[in-house]
Amino acid sequence: MGLRRLRTAHTVAGICVLLLFQAPGLAQEHDPAAVFRLVDAAVATRFENILGFTDVEHYAVYRGGDELHPAAEMTVKDTYRKGVGKNYTVLSQSGSSILLRFGLKPLLDNEQIINQPGNVEKSWFNSANYSMNLNSAAVQNLNGRTCFALDIKPKQEAPNLIIGTMWVDARDGTLVQIDGVASKNPSVFSGTTHMMRQYTNVDGYSMAIHARAESDSPLFGNTVVTIDYSDYNLDLRSRK
Secondary structure (H helix, E strand, O other): OHHHHHHHHHHHHHHHHHHHHHOOOOOOOOOHHHHHHHHHHHHHHHHHHEEEEEEEEEEEEEEOOOOOOOOEEEEEEEEEEOOOEEEEEEEEEEEOHHHHHHHHHHHHHHHHHHOOOOOHHHHOOOOOOEEEEEEEEEEEEEOOEEEEEEEEEEOOOOOOOEEEEEEEEOOOOOEEEEEEEEOOOOOOOOOOEEEEEEEEEEOOEEEEEEEEEEEEEOOOEEEEEEEEEEEEEEEEOOOO
16 A cells, blocks of 8 residues: 555655646746747837827936935926927926936936937837847846846947846837846946836837936946926827
8 A cells, every 4th residue: 555655645745746847927938039029020010000108207306326315306397299308398307416417407308309200210129220139037027017028238339228137018018127237338427327217008009108217437426317297298199
């Protein structure tokens, strides 16, 4: 009876191991090329169908490791038109005039340049601009969404292009989060800049909801800039 029980136990254990490795998502291999195509399609669909949008953006600058008391703040209304670009209307501002003039104002000016026709395509998170590799832990849960994690490196260096990780929704390839360091420092006076941006789904398209950039340099010390996005209003191409 003891030998029979032992054989039965081994059989049950073998079946459990077999079922474990056949369970969906545990042994499933994902085709990297298919994931990259999914990402590219999501980017192209977004650009094709969003004709314009407005939103409200709140910028805050923190210095010296104090992220409770902003040294400068600015709230703007952002208006984007496809084929035209972005413009900003300042709704309110407070704090250090130096940080407002030499920190936040150039940041907005740079965003306008990046989003000009002919430039905006160069900042897209797609395989034309980035070398991509499916992360070893490809499928991850992030912000309540099942995501593919991709290691990304830009094919050219620019302050707005990052080396790091990109998470996309596993269902449709839309952006969920990016995290990494700028591939090129904004200036010779700034240190390495760590960048993070989170996205939310608005009318079926990924739109930024929160961003954070942190740099540390001998000249300026520790500086953190956060951006919170709200009140989106999208102008979409009619779907027939």
